[in-house]
Amino acid sequence: GENVEQHPSTLSVQEGDSAVIKCTYSDSASNYFPWYKQELGKRPQLIIDIRSNVGEKKDQRIAVTLNKTAKHFSLHITETQPEDSAVYFCAATTGANNLFFGTGTRLTVIP
C-alpha cells in the first residue's frame, strides 16, 4: 500500500517567517494530496488540497506544491501567525477509499 513520510516532526518559526513541511509518497498512482490542520484539542480540518494534474495551488498565505516525478509534495505557509500553531498532516490517495496520512508536524509560531 501507500507509504507517506512527513518531515520535520516539529518545527518552530518566528512570527512572520515562512514554514515549509515536506511529504513523500511511495505509490506513483496517488493523485490526490490533502493537508489537514489540527489545533490543540480540536479535530483535524482540511486546509488545502491538490490533485495530480496541477503542480501548485495557493490559498492566501498557504500554498502546496507537488512534484510527481520525485513523488513529494510540500506545504508552504508565509507570514506565519500565532494562530498557525498546530499539528499539520499530509495525506495521499490513489482514489481508492483510503487516505494515507503522514505522522504529522507540530508547528509552533513564536510571537
Place this chain on the structure above:
Amino acid sequence: DVKVTQSSRYLVKRTGEKVFLECVQDMDHENMFWYRQDPGLGLRLIYFSYDVKMKEKGDIPEGYSVSREKKERFSLILESASTNQTSMYLCASREGPRNEQFFGPGTRLTVL
C-alpha cells in the same frame, strides 16, 4: 454546524471491559472511518466502511471490530479492552475518495 459527532469526549474503562464508541454523521456520506491517534504515530486507520453492513480492515484492526447497521452510524467495538488501547479515537466520514474528510471531535479513551 456539527457534521460528525462521537458519543463521548472522554471515557475511562477497566481492562477486559467491552467498549463501544459511536459515531454519527449527518451528511449522508457513504464512507466512514475509525482512526486512533497517538503522539508521534499520526493517524492510523483501524477500520473503514464504504456502505451499510460493509467493513474493511485498516492498518491496525487487531483487538477491534466495527458495526454499520445504518448509513449515518459507525460503531467501533473493543471486545476486551487492554491498556495498550488507551488512545484518542477519531471518527471521520467522506463522500468520495477525493472529497474532504470530516472528522469527529474525538474520544479520549483510558483503559486502566
